[in-house]
Amino acid sequence: MSEPGKDTGPKGGRLADIGAGPDDEGAKPLVAPEKLDAPKLPKRFYANAAIAPAEGGGYLVQLDGRSLRTPSKAVLAVPDEAIAAAIVAEWAGQGEVIDPGSMPVTRLVNSALDGVSREPEATRAEILRYAGSDLLCYRADGPAKLDALQDEFWSPLIGWMQERFHARFVLAQGIVHVEQFPETIEAVDVALGDLDILRLAALNTITTLTGSAILAVAVLHRRLTAEEAWAAAHVDEDYQIGLWGEDEEASVRRAGRWKEMQAAALVLAARG
Structure with missing residues (x-):
């Protein structure tokens, strides 16, 4: 098992994309709607998703033994095994690409850790x-x-x-x-x-x-x-x-x- 703080993703990771669903308007260019391409989803880069104990209590989600991080690069740790299990199920259930829209628990926890925690x-x-x-x-x-x-x-x-x-x-x-x-x-x-x-x-x-x-x-x-x-x-x-x-x-x-x-x-x- 790698250390909990380690980034997950291919060569530095594409986890900055995860949690930004198809309704995220922040980075879209000002062009006519008909000219907008569908957002390109990142390819799946891991084989296994699993729960791991977090240092000091709680649970981590690990992909091929590397701890998952939020879009803001915080280690994704939760206090309840049921929440961690739901996140693991979402990641394990991805196909060839990773679709944030199919991962509502992951997105909610990302929002809590990256946004709600600050304000x-x-x-x-x-x-x-x-x-x-x-x-x-x-x-x-x-x-x-x-x-x-x-x-x-x-x-x-x-x-x-x-x-x-x-x-x-x-x-x-x-x-x-x-x-x-x-x-x-x-x-x-x-x-x-x-x-x-x-x-x-x-x-x-x-x-x-x-x-x-x-x-x-x-x-x-x-x-x-x-x-x-x-x-x-x-x-x-x-x-x-x-x-x-x-x-x-x-x-x-x-x-x-x-x-x-x-x-x-x-x-x-x-x-x-």
């Missing part, structure tokens, strides 16, 4: 901003069937937030913004509790995927499973699908986002 308060503040315009607070003004679905999925959670955390949300019909009480946002902050960077990154992922801090808090406190939160987040979309059918491209995008949701739920469950 945890900014990540927490982003979750609280979602609480100020939470999906569950904006109700349709008809048709009646959609109104009933939103009430069925969302109203019990609004009540739970008030009963459990004294967070009283103001509801609105339509898309006109309503201001939430400062005390409500403070109550959501209390509900989040003390979070390490992995749980904070996972909660931020759930919040941004669903458009709801309430749903993220519900998953954190096991009021909802990831599947239940996902269904609640897609009440409107599923209603429209029931009327008009499913769009194939939208279905593919949703499937990819669901994998990200599952990765976040896995991290939360592993952290306890």
Whole structure:
């Protein structure tokens, strides 16, 4: 086994590419969309992926005995074997090329180690901003069937937030913004509790995927499973699908986002 801090990759590695998914706009040139080529994926350069103990506790992910690093070159070490095992499975499951889009747990952990760890308060503040315009607070003004679905999925959670955390949300019909009480946002902050960077990154992922801090808090406190939160987040979309059918491209995008949701739920469950 090589030393934990050693770079993984062919002749210096191409791990700077890993974790930057197909939606990363940072390095794209300003040219017409039709002229943009699909991003070239790095070739697989390793045979085996495995878990190794980290010095001082926790777990490393090693490729052919060399420790994996994040895009910012930090050693990728996690405190829970379940998270390490999920990352190993993602790397072991790659084919001839390495597709970051198929590695949601790796990407989430990279984000936690390279981004959230540097500005945890900014990540927490982003979750609280979602609480100020939470999906569950904006109700349709008809048709009646959609109104009933939103009430069925969302109203019990609004009540739970008030009963459990004294967070009283103001509801609105339509898309006109309503201001939430400062005390409500403070109550959501209390509900989040003390979070390490992995749980904070996972909660931020759930919040941004669903458009709801309430749903993220519900998953954190096991009021909802990831599947239940996902269904609640897609009440409107599923209603429209029931009327008009499913769009194939939208279905593919949703499937990819669901994998990200599952990765976040896995991290939360592993952290306890």
